[in-house]
Structures are given as structure tokens and as C-alpha cells.
Amino acid sequence: MKKNQLNAMLLTAALSGLMGGTAIAAHAATQSPAQANTARLMKAGFRYDGTNAATPKHSCKGQNSCKGQGGCKSSDNGCKGKNSCKGKGGCATDGSKMPGHFA
Amino acid sequence: MSAGTMSLEQVQRAMAAAVMQPLTEDEQMRSTAADGRSMAAIAESLIAPNSRLSSFERLEIYNRQYWFRVLGALAEDFSALRAVVGARAFEAISVAYLTEHPSRSFTLRNLGSKLPEWLAQHPQMAGRRHRLAVDIARVEWAFVEAFDGAEHDPLTAEQIATLDGGSRLALQPHLRLLALEYPADEVVRGLHAGEKRQASEAGIASEEIEEAPAALPGIRRRPAWVAAHRVEHAVYYKRLRREEFVTLRCLSEGKPLADAIAAGFAESRLNEVQTARCLRAWFANWAELGWLCAPELELLMEGM
Amino acid sequence: MAGNRFNAYQDHGVGIGLRIPHYAHIFARKPVVDWFEIISENFMIDGGRPLAMLDRILEQYRVVQHGVSMYFGSVTPPDPEHLRRLKQLVRRTGTPWLSDHLCWGSVDGTYTHDLLPLPYTWEAVERTAERVRMVQDYLEIPVAVENVSSYAAFTSSQMTEWEFLTEVVERADCGILLDVNNIYVSAMNHEFDAMEYVNAVPAHRVAQIHIAGHSKYEKYILDTHDHPVIDPVWDLYARAIERCGPTPTLLEWDDRIPSFDEVHAEAKKAERYLHPQAATLTEAVG
Numbered sequence: 223m224k225k226n227q228l229n230a231m232l233l234t235a236a237l238s239g240l241m242g243g244t245a246i247a248a249h250a251a252t253q254s255p256a257q258a259n260t261a262r263l264m265k266a267g268f269r270y271d272g273t274n275a276a277t278p279k280h281s282c283k284g285q286n287s288c289k290g291q292g293g294c295k296s297s298d299n300g301c302k303g304k305n306s307c308k309g310k311g312g313c314a315t316d317g318s319k320m321p322g323h324f325a
Numbered sequence: 326m327s328a329g330t331m332s333l334e335q336v337q338r339a340m341a342a343a344v345m346q347p348l349t350e351d352e353q354m355r356s357t358a359a360d361g362r363s364m365a366a367i368a369e370s371l372i373a374p375n376s377r378l379s380s381f382e383r384l385e386i387y388n389r390q391y392w393f394r395v396l397g398a399l400a401e402d403f404s405a406l407r408a409v410v411g412a413r414a415f416e417a418i419s420v421a422y423l424t425e426h427p428s429r430s431f432t433l434r435n436l437g438s439k440l441p442e443w444l445a446q447h448p449q450m451a452g453r454r455h456r457l458a459v460d461i462a463r464v465e466w467a468f469v470e471a472f473d474g475a476e477h478d479p480l481t482a483e484q485i486a487t488l489d490g491g492s493r494l495a496l497q498p499h500l501r502l503l504a505l506e507y508p509a510d511e512v513v514r515g516l517h518a519g520e521k522r523q524a525s526e527a528g529i530a531s532e533e534i535e536e537a538p539a540a541l542p543g544i545r546r547r548p549a550w551v552a553a554h555r556v557e558h559a560v561y562y563k564r565l566r567r568e569e570f571v572t573l574r575c576l577s578e579g580k581p582l583a584d585a586i587a588a589g590f591a592e593s594r595l596n597e598v599q600t601a602r603c604l605r606a607w608f609a610n611w612a613e614l615g616w617l618c619a620p621e622l623e624l625l626m627e628g629m
Numbered sequence: 630m631a632g633n634r635f636n637a638y639q640d641h642g643v644g645i646g647l648r649i650p651h652y653a654h655i656f657a658r659k660p661v662v663d664w665f666e667i668i669s670e671n672f673m674i675d676g677g678r679p680l681a682m683l684d685r686i687l688e689q690y691r692v693v694q695h696g697v698s699m700y701f702g703s704v705t706p707p708d709p710e711h712l713r714r715l716k717q718l719v720r721r722t723g724t725p726w727l728s729d730h731l732c733w734g735s736v737d738g739t740y741t742h743d744l745l746p747l748p749y750t751w752e753a754v755e756r757t758a759e760r761v762r763m764v765q766d767y768l769e770i771p772v773a774v775e776n777v778s779s780y781a782a783f784t785s786s787q788m789t790e791w792e793f794l795t796e797v798v799e800r801a802d803c804g805i806l807l808d809v810n811n812i813y814v815s816a817m818n819h820e821f822d823a824m825e826y827v828n829a830v831p832a833h834r835v836a837q838i839h840i841a842g843h844s845k846y847e848k849y850i851l852d853t854h855d856h857p858v859i860d861p862v863w864d865l866y867a868r869a870i871e872r873c874g875p876t877p878t879l880l881e882w883d884d885r886i887p888s889f890d891e892v893h894a895e896a897k898k899a900e901r902y903l904h905p906q907a908a909t910l911t912e913a914v915g
Contacts, residue, residue: 229490229583231597231601233489233490233582236604237485239607241612242609242612243608243610243612244479244480244482244485247613247615248482250613259556262556262557263561265610265613266556266561267561267563268514268561268562268563269561270510270517270560271560272560279401279433279436
């Protein structure tokens, strides 16, 4: 088969696939969302929900809190044990000293 | 110079430099700045003490919170990388990366955008798992981009009817194509599932477990081509054949349709019939998933 | 609630911050909530689930935008992309007013992602007011600036924080988002009288009030938004309402977030101060 003929054949295959897939998608759009999604999801691959990437990066805790997005590193075992968030630096370890300090 | 004689711009530059300076090993503010000046003197020139805290201690609050915040944000987006290299190495990677690439965006969402590329250029940071670590970072960053990337209208039947070999197409903006040396998509999914299981069994937050590098039995270098994309607001990793990947990548680079197909199969061992069958099936799948779109106007103009 | 020009004369009542752990409850139960406040930056994206969820909320509820990265006090001009995305979101939400903080956080294009305090100087007054004006003109809706919690004070400050706030808002002709919890936190950290601050604020400019909880540590207080509102903060709130009249009020709860009902119930306590007669009547009947 000549190169031009080959290219034409492959292009035809691609375009017919493209047209066919688009027709399937258009048909699915007329079905119930559940039916439509089932067909697409079978071709989508493996779902991955991430760990925390789907959580918002911004909160409004003055961005200075000592937990979560604004605070202690997770390796600090929730602010306990290490010194990273204690005393002058931040999180209470058990809160026992803290309440009423200023009251 | 004291803050009284500094302009607002000078104050902000001085404070930003202090706040963004890496912490000591035990997570305190360093005693000297990068230029050798005393941090206590810098703090005193900027910050007034109160009855409980010195200038140094008050500035240190912001220094520590800066690092806790950015390290936390990076750890959220690259939890599998953290598991693969271990918590200690991940922290060293994060500090070195953020020192070289502090945030240049109003949103923390973009904080890790350069990490995969940076890690590829710093093999010493990830030890013997370096290539795997780079692949993991790329897979995890692709998730972030697929999660909230734009979604354009896919090609319509009317648009498809006008296409020929010289047509240029665009890919869905949330679609990310990855050529990997390791099956890192499987590793990421496996680690995530394991983390969730462990966390739920132990009744603790997933980030509180596994400080040492995770065991990865049977992980072997084996090329994988992956598309990270979004369907109905959820992110999926779809395995591709190499030919499929190359064709899509060429389309995303703006190559004409016929050229993209030719490039995709240039090194293929498939015969003509198999190639035609693959193309028909792949283009049908891509259309069903809404991956192919009309290119932006600029690209069209460029091709004219 | 009469409102004022800084909150577009809106009668918004008591709202809570929209947080992901509450989505399931909100969509399933459709609770009656006066309004939700969103963190703008979490929705200044191109697509995906966050925007889809926001659109569902917008179908049923009033939403007001609150930002954390405009940095009105930063010397470096704002990123045009940031402004463009913010305006796009303003159009989507139809927020009647918008707020962000009286602070700085970026310099020369590098971001700390923190709400850093400003030196209270005349130079800072001028630069900050100019930026607020510019943002307000660009967005074409009223802008309110929020006082932040702070842990450090500058040696170069030439005035008190409330004098600085007043100077900025007068020159910018903008509103105030008065965070009474932040006043309390800063008062403890800087050893000033919180009530003096509340009494000094130009009441006619207060567009909105924030209430929240915080955490006390050995030598200072952190603005953690992970506790109920404490009584001394309610006292500041009561005084603010006395001075400003009924004002849209928002409870922030950002960490260790309890159930929707618990957060909402905590927010609704504000109604005791907003509508004292109704509250007394309810107590008498109930």
C-alpha cells in the first residue's frame, strides 16, 4: 500500500472513530445521568480521590493556627511530643496550662 | 537600619526574608540570617517586644507558621511522594524546593507546580528511589491539575465533519499526559488505599502514620503511559498505549491530525490493520470522554 | 436590619463559613441559613468539583465572598491574574460586598500566604488606602477591610491599630469587616484594651462582623478558629452591635470542625444581641 493510501486509511479510521464516539456521547446525554456515566466511567480508567488535595488550601483562621493547613507539620504527631508548636511557638499539647492564662 | 528609618517596602522585604528563612533542625528561628547578621538584631530593628515575648520570639512565631503552613500544603499534595521517600527526606526535599521556589502565586494551590521538575534535577534528594520519586511527584501533580482544570466543550459532530489530515485539535485542559519510567499511578493508588485502611483501623488521621519510607514489594522499572483526567468531577488515571500517548501528545502540541497519527505510530510494531483498528477505538474513546476540543483561536491562526 | 452602603444595604442576618465537611448535610437537609461566607481563593479556579458545589449552594443560598490574599498593605502591586479571577468569581456569586484583610503578605511577587501585620505608619496608611480604592474601583462592588489577629508589633508604628484602621477606611472610603475575635486576640498579644478598640471604630462603616474562637497558649493567643466564641468576645460583639446597629454577622470555624448543627447553633447565639427582644420573648415562652 502506498504511503498516501495508508495515511488516508488511517485518517479515515481515526475520523470514523471520532464520529462514532461523539455519537455515543450525544446519545448518552439523552439518557439518565446514571446510565450515561456508567458507559463513560468504564472507559475512564481508575478513579483516584487523592488524599487531601481536594480540600481547600485556604482557610480564614488568620492563617496562623497551629493545625491543619496553617500549622504543625503532620510529622509532629498532632502537635504532641515534639517542640515545634509548644511554648512560645504554638499549639498547646494538652491545653492544661493555657485556659485562663490571660483571663 | 531601624524600622523607623526604613520605607514600607524595606520593612516588608526584611520581614519576608526573616519569615521565609528555613528553621533550625529543632524548628526554631535561626540565630543568624543568610548574610551573617544576627536575627536578634534584625528582629529588634523591626519588632517591638512585649512583657512576655522578645522581638526575636515574636518574629519567630511568623517564621515557624510560614514553614508549618507551606510544608503542610506540600505534604497534602504529595502524600505518596512523602510515603515513598519517608517523612525525613520529604521534609528535606520540601525545604530545599521551597527555598529555591517560594510561592509566586496568590494561591497555595500552585505551590508544588515546579516540584516534579525540580526533583528530577536534584537526584541526591531522593536517594535510590529518585526516578520513582520523580514519577510519583508527576502523578500527584497531575491529580491537582486534573482536579480543578478547565473543561471546554468537546468537538461536535458538525465540527468533526469538517476535519481532514491538516486539522489541528486541542485536548481537554484538565487532561494531563504522563510518560513514566515506573507504574507510579499504581503506586500512588496503592499507597493511598493502604493509608486510608491503616488510618481507619488505627482510628487516627492518615498523616500521622508511616514516617519511614513505605515498603514497595515488587516495584520494578516498567514504562507506563498515563492520562490523568476528570469525569463528573472525579479524577481518573487511564493507562494508554505508547502509540496512543504519542498521538495525543502530538495533538496537544498543535501538530496536524495526520502528522500526529504518523508520529504516534512511527516506531510501532503494529501492522496496518491493527493500527487502523486501534485508531478507530482510541478516537472513539477519546470522543466519548470528551478529550478532543477545537483549538484556541491563536493556534488556528498559527496554522494558517 | 437597615444595612449601609458598605454592605449594599443588605439585611443578611447571621451566617456561617461554608466548609466542605458540611456539604453533605447542607445538600441533604437544606437547612435554613441566612447566608454563607466563602473563601474566594478556594473557588478562583478554572473548573471541577469546587465550582460545581458552589453553584449548587448558590441555587439555594446567599453567598458573600471573603478573601485571604489581596494583601491591601503589600507594596508590590496586585497580580492582574488574581484580580481577573476575583472579578470572575464576583460575577458568579453575585456577592453584594467583598472583604479581605488589612495586612500584607507578599513582596516582589513572592507570597508568604500569611496575614502579616503592617507597621501603623502614615506611609502604610496612604499605600493601603490607595490599593483598597483601586481594588474597589476594579471590582465595582463595596469592599470591606478586616482587622487581623497579630503576634508582632512594629517599632516604627506611629499610631494605634484602630487609628490606623480608621485612617485607611476614611481615605479609601470603604467598609470595615470588624472581627471582634481578632480584636480580642490582638489585645491580649499587644496588651491593649479591646473595648477601647471597639469604641473607636467608625461604626457607620462597619459592613460585617466576624466572630470566632481562638486558642490560648502560654505566652500568647492564636487565632485558630477551632473553638466556640468565648464570653469576652461576645461582650465585644454586644458593644459593637450597640454602636453599629444590627450588622451582618458571620461565625468562622476552620479547624476541628464540628457538625453543621453545632456550628450553626453557635452562630445563632449572635441573635441574642441582634434581636434582644425576640430572644427574651423566646426564653419567656420557651
